[in-house]
Amino acid sequence: MTATLELGALEAGTETTAEWHRVCRVEDLEPAWGEAALVAGRQLALFRTGPSEVFAVAHEDPATGAHVMARGILGSKGTRPTIASPLHKEVYDLETGECFSTPGLSIATFSTRITDGFIEVEL
Numbered sequence: 001m002t003a004t005l006e007l008g009a010l011e012a013g014t015e016t017t018a019e020w021h022r023v024c025r026v027e028d029l030e031p032a033w034g035e036a037a038l039v040a041g042r043q044l045a046l047f048r049t050g051p052s053e054v055f056a057v058a059h060e061d062p063a064t065g066a067h068v069m070a071r072g073i074l075g076s077k078g079t080r081p082t083i084a085s086p087l088h089k090e091v092y093d094l095e096t097g098e099c100f101s102t103p104g105l106s107i108a109t110f111s112t113r114i115t116d117g118f119i120e121v122e123l
Contacts, residue, residue: 018111018122019040019122019123020113020115020120020121020122021039021040021120021121021122021123022115022118022119022120023037023039023044023046023118023119023120023121024037024046024118024119025117025118025119026048026052026054026114026117026118026119029046029054029119030048031048031049031050031051032047032048032049032074033047033048033074034046034047034069034070034071034072034074034083035070036059036067036070037121039121039123040123042058042123043058043059043060043067044056044057044058044059044110044121045057045058045059045069045070045072045083046070046112046119046121047074047081047083047094049074049081049094052114054112054114054119055081055083055094055095055109055112056109056110056111056121057069057083057092057094057097057107057108057109057110058107058108058109061085061087061088061090062090062092062099062105062106062107063085063087063088063090063102063105064085064087064088066087068085068086068087069083069085069086069107071086072084072085072086073086073089075091077091077093077100080093080094080095081093081094081095082094082100083107089101090102090105092105092106092107094109095109096109097109110122110123
């Protein structure tokens with residue numbers, strides 16, 4: 001199963017073409033552990049939550065601006081996978097980016113897929 005995450009909305013009047021970027025082999029990510037990656041000039045945090053389930057979010061903590069989200073704490077809220085910021089513990093939905101603990105905050109999320117044993121992220 002590949003996790004599909006939302007890419008942020010486009011600004012009015014602009015069009016961009018998202019591309020898939022190969023990041024690493026699936027087995028390079030430890031299950032239940034985050035890793036930071038620089039992909040197409042953007043800092044991302046990648047999380048492998050199952051044998052073939054990977055999530056990608058912005059590495060920047062929305063509350064503080066620090067690039068620390070790969071060191072966040074994985075968890076869940078019901079059936080929804082979450083990441084808690086390592087700094088102030090705001091909890092974000094890994095699928096939608098919604099912040100459960102602080103209204104108005106959200107984290108950018110990105111589509112992922114696994115192709116031939118490699119994790120790819122859409123930017």
